[in-house]
Amino acid sequence: MPGYMVITFVCANCGKMGMANPELVMSIPCRREGRQFVPDPDGQREPICRDCAVQALERIRSGDPKLTSVSPLLRQPDYLARAYDQPEEVE
Numbered sequence: 887m888p889g890y891m892v893i894t895f896v897c898a899n900c901g902k903m904g905m906a907n908p909e910l911v912m913s914i915p916c917r918r919e920g921r922q923f924v925p926d927p928d929g930q931r932e933p934i935c936r937d938c939a940v941q942a943l944e945r946i947r948s949g950d951p952k953l954t955s956v957s958p959l960l961r962q963p964d965y966l967a968r969a970y971d972q973p974e975e976v977e
């Protein structure tokens with residue numbers, strides 16, 4: 887068995903299905919309205935997909951002042967690969 891966990895989820899930003907490492911996946915605060923998620927600073931954090939994470943990372947790295955509480959993890963260059971690409975640590 888592979889030594890890692892993966893969660894599948896509906897992206898809180900775009901609604902597509904996503905897969906990621908549950909401990910590393912990027913999430914945004916939002917709330918559920920019916921079957922959709924709406925961004926809400928007071929909401930609970932819900933995971934977002936890789937495509938949305940790429941866009942969010944670009945905003946984080948360009949210094950978007952709204953994204954203040956960013957985990958140092960997200961600033962690591964290999965974050966996306968670790969969070970969203972299947973690890974192949976079989977050695």
Ligand SMILES: [Zn+2]
Binds near residue numbers: 898934
């Ligand atoms: Zn998405």
